[in-house]
Amino acid sequence: MTLFTLEEYKARIHAVKKRMEASEIEVLVASDPANMNYLTGYDGWSFYVPQCVVLAADSEEPVWIGRKMDANGARLTTWLAEENILGYPEDYVQSPVKHPMNVAGEEIQRRGWAGRTVGVEMDAYYFTARSLAELKKSLPEARFANADLLVNWVRLVKSDAEIALMKEAGKIAERVMQTAIDRLEPGVRECDAVADVYRAQMSGTPQFGGDYPSIVPMMPTGEKTSAPHLTWTDAPYENEQMVNLELAACRHRYHCPIARTAYLGKQPPDKLVSLAEHTVEGLNLTLDAIKPEMRCEEVEQVWREHIAKAGLTKESRIGYALGLNYPPDWGEHTASLRPGDKTVLAPNMTFHMILGMWMDEYGFECSESFRVTEAGCETFADFPRKLFVK
Amino acid sequence: MTLFTLEEYKARIHAVKKRMEASEIEVLVASDPANMNYLTGYDGWSFYVPQCVVLAADSEEPVWIGRKMDANGARLTTWLAEENILGYPEDYVQSPVKHPMNVAGEEIQRRGWAGRTVGVEMDAYYFTARSLAELKKSLPEARFANADLLVNWVRLVKSDAEIALMKEAGKIAERVMQTAIDRLEPGVRECDAVADVYRAQMSGTPQFGGDYPSIVPMMPTGEKTSAPHLTWTDAPYENEQMVNLELAACRHRYHCPIARTAYLGKQPPDKLVSLAEHTVEGLNLTLDAIKPEMRCEEVEQVWREHIAKAGLTKESRIGYALGLNYPPDWGEHTASLRPGDKTVLAPNMTFHMILGMWMDEYGFECSESFRVTEAGCETFADFPRKLFVK
Numbered sequence: 146m147t148l149f150t151l152e153e154y155k156a157r158i159h160a161v162k163k164r165m166e167a168s169e170i171e172v173l174v175a176s177d178p179a180n181m182n183y184l185t186g187y188d189g190w191s192f193y194v195p196q197c198v199v200l201a202a203d204s205e206e207p208v209w210i211g212r213k214m215d216a217n218g219a220r221l222t223t224w225l226a227e228e229n230i231l232g233y234p235e236d237y238v239q240s241p242v243k244h245p246m247n248v249a250g251e252e253i254q255r256r257g258w259a260g261r262t263v264g265v266e267m268d269a270y271y272f273t274a275r276s277l278a279e280l281k282k283s284l285p286e287a288r289f290a291n292a293d294l295l296v297n298w299v300r301l302v303k304s305d306a307e308i309a310l311m312k313e314a315g316k317i318a319e320r321v322m323q324t325a326i327d328r329l330e331p332g333v334r335e336c337d338a339v340a341d342v343y344r345a346q347m348s349g350t351p352q353f354g355g356d357y358p359s360i361v362p363m364m365p366t367g368e369k370t371s372a373p374h375l376t377w378t379d380a381p382y383e384n385e386q387m388v389n390l391e392l393a394a395c396r397h398r399y400h401c402p403i404a405r406t407a408y409l410g411k412q413p414p415d416k417l418v419s420l421a422e423h424t425v426e427g428l429n430l431t432l433d434a435i436k437p438e439m440r441c442e443e444v445e446q447v448w449r450e451h452i453a454k455a456g457l458t459k460e461s462r463i464g465y466a467l468g469l470n471y472p473p474d475w476g477e478h479t480a481s482l483r484p485g486d487k488t489v490l491a492p493n494m495t496f497h498m499i500l501g502m503w504m505d506e507y508g509f510e511c512s513e514s515f516r517v518t519e520a521g522c523e524t525f526a527d528f529p530r531k532l533f534v535k
Numbered sequence: 536m537t538l539f540t541l542e543e544y545k546a547r548i549h550a551v552k553k554r555m556e557a558s559e560i561e562v563l564v565a566s567d568p569a570n571m572n573y574l575t576g577y578d579g580w581s582f583y584v585p586q587c588v589v590l591a592a593d594s595e596e597p598v599w600i601g602r603k604m605d606a607n608g609a610r611l612t613t614w615l616a617e618e619n620i621l622g623y624p625e626d627y628v629q630s631p632v633k634h635p636m637n638v639a640g641e642e643i644q645r646r647g648w649a650g651r652t653v654g655v656e657m658d659a660y661y662f663t664a665r666s667l668a669e670l671k672k673s674l675p676e677a678r679f680a681n682a683d684l685l686v687n688w689v690r691l692v693k694s695d696a697e698i699a700l701m702k703e704a705g706k707i708a709e710r711v712m713q714t715a716i717d718r719l720e721p722g723v724r725e726c727d728a729v730a731d732v733y734r735a736q737m738s739g740t741p742q743f744g745g746d747y748p749s750i751v752p753m754m755p756t757g758e759k760t761s762a763p764h765l766t767w768t769d770a771p772y773e774n775e776q777m778v779n780l781e782l783a784a785c786r787h788r789y790h791c792p793i794a795r796t797a798y799l800g801k802q803p804p805d806k807l808v809s810l811a812e813h814t815v816e817g818l819n820l821t822l823d824a825i826k827p828e829m830r831c832e833e834v835e836q837v838w839r840e841h842i843a844k845a846g847l848t849k850e851s852r853i854g855y856a857l858g859l860n861y862p863p864d865w866g867e868h869t870a871s872l873r874p875g876d877k878t879v880l881a882p883n884m885t886f887h888m889i890l891g892m893w894m895d896e897y898g899f900e901c902s903e904s905f906r907v908t909e910a911g912c913e914t915f916a917d918f919p920r921k922l923f924v925k
Contacts (some may be wrong), residue, residue: 156554160733188765188766189762189764189765189766190750190751190753190764190766190863191764192863192866193660193863204750208622214763214764214851215762215763215764216891217761217762218762218764218765219766220762221758221762222765225632235850235851235852239866239868240872241683244658265664267663267664267668268634268663268664268665268666269663270583270660270661270663271660272663272664273657273659273662273663273664273865274655274657274658274662274663274666275658275663275681275683276658276666277663277667278657279848282570291665293559293631293665303873328653334744335744336737336738336739336744336745337737337738337744340733340734340735340736340737340738341734343730343733343734343737344731344734344841346730347727347729347730347733348726348727348728348735349726349766349769350728352766353769354724354725354726354727354767354769355730356766357751357766360580361580361747368611369611371607372579372605372608372610372611373605373608374579374580374581374602374605374608375578375608375611375612376578376579376580376606376746376747377737377744378744379739379743381764387922390832402752417869449887459700460625461604461625462625471765473580473582473583473661473862474583474627478629481629526922529896
């Protein structure tokens with residue numbers, strides 16, 4: 146049974162075909178697991194072997210190509226007819242002489258599409274350099290074109306059904322953040338606090354459970370706050386320290402990230418309190434300014450002008466499109482809230498706005514995941530925006 | 536501070552250089568996060584942006600190249616000198632016109648290595664088709680060679696310090712499996728059972744905490760047992776059902792997977808009980824047969840001959856090398872316990888032997904992670920091998 150209606154999948158296929166036509170791509174080979182899911186419903190932890198969905202401009206349905214043992218998973222989660230589910234045998238797995246992309250190439254041959262322009266996702270995580278080389282070897286007559294982010298740009302505007310899942314993820318995200326803040330105490334091992342965060346992520350709410358987010362919980366403290374992607378240790382949290390909480394919840398692969406900062410100790414430094422106030426004010430103000438028809442760069446400008454008044458600057462982007470995804474990232478790699486991004490906001494576009502301000506020895510971050518509405522924007526989680534002092 | 540001694544990293548570099556020489560590779564560009572970690576100690580969730588370690592045959596140290604915001608993480612986790620840690624600026628992140636592999640290429644130019652033979656990991660997960668194209672663009676004079684699995688083959692034999700971490704992972708794995716079995720009850724939602732498994736994975740033991748395993752917990756039941764890589768749902772476990780438990784623990788990125796099967800209900804079907812007996816007997820017998828100097832295919836043969844007596848066959852491989860890894864897989868993609876694999880076992884090679892027997896409507900699986908010893912083999916976890924009936 147698929148997660149969305151057949152009409153919804155057909156609308157996605159239609160929108161992707163329009164972009165294929167504009168890019169003169171006749172056959173799309175999508176290997177990004179999020180794009181495979183978006184087009185077919187397929188959802189499984191099988192992206193550690195090469196797999197793809199092949200969509201021809203003149204075919205109604207895409208073809209799922211994956212490992213034979215995963216074909217049953219495709220039967221259970223996709224809307225595809227049996228003839229469009231193709232499993233490759235075990236001897237293609239981790240072989241130096243055979244490769245699953247040869248199977249994809251041969252299937253494209255078999256269907257008479259070998260002389261066409263084939264679009265491939267050049268920078269998608271699981272489409273390796275060898276994947277392309279093997280696909281080319283099996284399709285010597287095809288022309289190859291870059292279809293990177295082609296499906297991702299269609300994913301930018303969500304359907305109401307997708308928004309409903311992101312709202313559910315938002316409800317779980319509130320519990321996840323509350324769990325982290327409740328659990329943080331001097332003396333508690335980082336791994337134990339993270340353990341409870343994981344439990345909250347998967348348990349979800351009494352009404353609906355959670356799914357694994359595409360990025361692990363980040364809860365750095367001490368010197369590790371300057372190294373944002375190091376994960377936890379066995380060390381206990383200490384008093385008089387800041388902890389950055391970059392967390393998320395996920396529902397059927399749809400994400401709601403949320404970030405906050407906590408301070409362990411009675412009296413946070415004045416400069417931290419002041420930074421938190423400026424940042425939260427800027428977040429509120431920037432969210433309030435959002436409207437359809439605004440450009441992404443204009444959103445960033447609101448923030449930049451606000452913090453400039455406090456003598457602050459921020460180098461990196463302040464947000465990015467997100468939604469359906471798989472590890473190692475929940476971002477969609479399309480629109481960003483940053484200077485130069487001319488993307489025009491429209492209702493049901495969804496973003497994660499994350500304002501992280503890093504000084505030499507301290508810092509503060511606060512984020513919200515939201516959708517653009519007809520009149521402004523709406524966040525998925527409802528959680529206090531402030532420095533948490535424990 | 537690095538996890539291993541400087542001598543250990545130097546020994547790894549030496550072994551990798553020997554293989555580079557044999558393959559006539561003068562400059563190795565390793566993008567596999569496990570290989571980056573193996574050579575330098577680098578450990579962070581930053582593989583969602585392109586990054587690599589560059590090792591020249593005539594240089595003492597490799598060069599770490601990653602995002603500027605992750606360079607601090609490299610300073611904190613690697614043994615490299617400051618001159619060998621290179622962060623690229625934010626405008627290289629998710630840009631259609633610039634790519635981090637251009638930075639890698641330019642650094643190789645700058646160091647005078649541009650005319651050499653450059654080895655790249657053609658099928659490594661995060662080395663995309665575009666990564667190769669951009670690296671080639673920035674290194675027009677270089678010859679390119681396939682260095683796929685070059686470092687992985689060095690990783691096959693573990694040091695005693697690596698084994699110590701896998702033993703710690705084994706201790707956590709016992710707790711993880713016990714948690715799953717304790718938590719399984721008719722009426723318990725799958726997501727809640729998974730939530731407790733996650734908690735056990737990260738909490739570890741009172742002496743040491745856990746790390747995130749490279750694959751999510753798999754606990755399918757009902758029709759989903761035929762689709763091994765579908766993840767959990769909100770549905771409650773039901774009575775009179777089998778549950779497959781494919782779990783793992785991780786310690787500083789070193790894994791100990793463990794699989795068992797549970798039956799919810801007083802009276803498991805006779806055929807399941809009988810299958811479990813044959814499988815466990817085969818597992819015991821095969822583990823007992825393992826000795827250094829044996830070939831991988833000979834290990835599989837012991838198993839195959841045993842189950843043939845019960846009229847059973849198994850199509851896929853029965854095990855694979857594993858250890859240090861990152862999502863989406865903990866396997867090393869080198870030696871497999873399967874027909875045709877001539878790899879000769881040696882002390883401190885580590886494998887996951889997983890015996891999954893799937894009939895039409897039922898199945899049983901049981902696994903052990905182990906190291907080859909001087910005289911035989913030794914498992915990392917100590918957990919009863921049987922069908923668990925609840």
